[in-house]
Amino acid sequence: MLAIVCPGQGAQKPGFLAPWLELPGVRESLAAYSEAAGIDLIAHGTQSDADTIRDTAVAQPLLVAAGVIAADALGTQYRAGSFASSSAPALLAGHSVGEVTASALAGVLSPEDALRLVAVRSRAMAEAAAAEPTSMAAVVGGVREEVLAAIEAQGLAPANLNSSGQVVAAGAAAAISALAENAPARARVIPLQVAGAFHTRYMEPARSTLAEFAPSLSPADAREDRPLVSNAGGEVLTDGSRYLDLIVQQVAAPVDWEACMRVFAERGVTAILEVNPAGTLTGLAKRELKGTALANLSTPDDLEAARALVAEHAAAEASSASDEEA
Known part of the structure; x- marks a missing residue:
């Protein structure tokens, strides 16, 4: 198929x-x-x-x-x-x-x-x-429950569930930066070059x-x-x-x-x-x-x-x- x-x-x-x-x-x-x-x-x-x-x-x-x-x-x-x-x-x-x-x-x-x-x-x-500064970041790796908890802790939302090993977080630009500085265990946070917090x-x-x-x-x-x-x-x-x-x-x-x-x-x-x-x-x-x-x-x-x-x-x-x- x-x-x-x-x-x-x-x-x-x-x-x-x-x-x-x-x-x-x-x-x-x-x-x-x-x-x-x-x-x-x-x-x-x-x-x-x-x-x-x-x-x-x-x-x-x-x-x-x-x-x-x-x-x-x-x-x-x-x-x-x-x-x-x-x-x-x-x-x-x-x-x-x-x-x-x-x-x-x-x-x-x-x-x-x-x-x-x-x-x-x-x-x-x-x-x-354009209404306010927002952005997105891919969170690659880590344990799904811990990744989602870290996203929520920063006041962000999981905008894309792309695969078992990749979640895209979205929300306020400052919160995206904070997530990057405090990445979940065994995970990488990769800021994306996008205009805003899509799908939120x-x-x-x-x-x-x-x-x-x-x-x-x-x-x-x-x-x-x-x-x-x-x-x-x-x-x-x-x-x-x-x-x-x-x-x-x-x-x-x-x-x-x-x-x-x-x-x-x-x-x-x-x-x-x-x-x-x-x-x-x-x-x-x-x-x-x-x-x-x-x-x-x-x-x-x-x-x-x-x-x-x-x-x-x-x-x-x-x-x-x-x-x-x-």
Whole structure:
């Protein structure tokens, strides 16, 4: 069984869209997505420097557009929203803003509506982050209970449960500094270069803004055999309206990627393909889901290997289904 996963903010790199523009139709697609998002995705994805694309209002639309472009390039059967082929992935998931990408790949939202949504989301989160000094830090290692206790002791919140060995704390910038100075036993605290305390109460104004915008969208349901795995505790669902509601709530609630990976294991996922800009989520899977085949689709040069992985595991799934029927 194959899962396609979509990365979150921080995965973007200067110039990462440039090689994709060499493929037919990509420039035209990015132009349409730029109009929907209200920013020049081509310029930001090819020319802007690291500081510019670190801006939440720029990074998030870039990531959604990049994931859709990469999925489209796999072939018509993987084009955003179709997944018509029997070789389509069985699970789709995204980390934080990656859930918006996943909604487009599953056909819950059109690519243009996904870009409209992420434009509102990113601007609202940037505005909320600017209200007071907040930040985030990854806590790597340690004992989970002790890590959570240390985060709570500083008045912080666990914003991301990324894996058994990594929790991201978020809250007041001074408290993040205090956590770094008083790291939990056998743990490292790594401050992150982000604009604010995402997925915490500090983002409540952004959640309210997104909740007001969401009714303007008309989500469709995902296919029953191609469900989405939500950051909200790994909930598996096909109801498009429910998924959109969870995307809205997620802005001010923790991202539980550890639960998503647990679902992958329970559902028998044998391969994971991460779309552009890839590497973060397959890196977590390498440590947590040992034995699972992994592939990154970051440039057009990765397409051949990605298609081979998809074909191999789709064939294995079909063979397994035939054996069960027999």
